[in-house]
Amino acid sequence: MKKTLYALIGLICVSITLSILVASLYFSFQDSQHRFSLLLQENNRLNIELNDWIMKCHFAEDDLALLRFQHNDYVANHKHTNGEYEDAKFSFYYVNKPDVQKFGVDQLASELNGLKFEEEYQENIFDCSEMSANLEWWLENNGWHAEIIVGECPFGSGEHAWLLVETSSGKYMPVESTTIEVVRWSFPYFDNYFKYDHCFETIQDALAYSETEFDWWNS
Numbered sequence: 001m002k003k004t005l006y007a008l009i010g011l012i013c014v015s016i017t018l019s020i021l022v023a024s025l026y027f028s029f030q031d032s033q034h035r036f037s038l039l040l041q042e043n044n045r046l047n048i049e050l051n052d053w054i055m056k057c058h059f060a061e062d063d064l065a066l067l068r069f070q071h072n073d074y075v076a077n078h079k080h081t082n083g084e085y086e087d088a089k090f091s092f093y094y095v096n097k098p099d100v101q102k103f104g105v106d107q108l109a110s111e112l113n114g115l116k117f118e119e120e121y122q123e124n125i126f127d128c129s130e131m132s133a134n135l136e137w138w139l140e141n142n143g144w145h146a147e148i149i150v151g152e153c154p155f156g157s158g159e160h161a162w163l164l165v166e167t168s169s170g171k172y173m174p175v176e177s178t179t180i181e182v183v184r185w186s187f188p189y190f191d192n193y194f195k196y197d198h199c200f201e202t203i204q205d206a207l208a209y210s211e212t213e214f215d216w217w218n219s
């Protein structure tokens with residue numbers, strides 16, 4: 001009887017242990033299955049991303065091939081226009097132009113005081129137009145906003161060139177390039193300096209009007 005009881009207890013214990021083991025294996029299997037399904041999802045996502053990158057890479061290769069073709073075609077067939085040569089030629093002309101603009105009539109007069117051209121005045125070679133272009137270059141590269149002006153001589157007859165320099169926002173003062181001086185309000189012909197035929201903002205604009213009148217560097 002006692003033996004049978006022990007055997008029964010033993011059997012129950014074995015059964016419980018086996019049940020726990022089976023349950024544990026079952027949960028472990030379920031957990032593995034869940035993780036496997038997550039990994040499968042991640043794998044699918046990565047595959048889609050990979051295909052997307054492969055497609056983008058193909059597009060980039062196509063773009064690159066097109067750019068190479070365009071570049072080779074440009075190198076083989078392109079002839080520079082005069083405008084492109086002119087732009088390249090003057091790319092350093094205003095290169096020192098400061099970011100901050102200078103203002104003030106007295107400050108301008110004091111900067112011009114003592115300034116001299118490297119060349120002497122020579123009619124048709126280094127005269128009012130070349131001097132104006134030369135001075136416009138100097139002023140622009142020293143922080144002033146200057147315009148090259150061409151018109152009837154303000155104090156006489158014939159064509160003349162001078163500068164208008166912005167001395168306060170939107171207000172300009174004439175500068176006589178031949179004497180490198182600010183023309184003051186008291187000058188009898190002061191107003192005539194604002195009556196003109198042409199106003200050139202840059203040397204390129206002036207050269208477009210006349211190729212040989214403003215090329216001071218050739219004097």
Ligand SMILES: [Ca+2]
Pocket residue numbers: 136140145146147148200201202
């Ligand atoms: Ca200018």
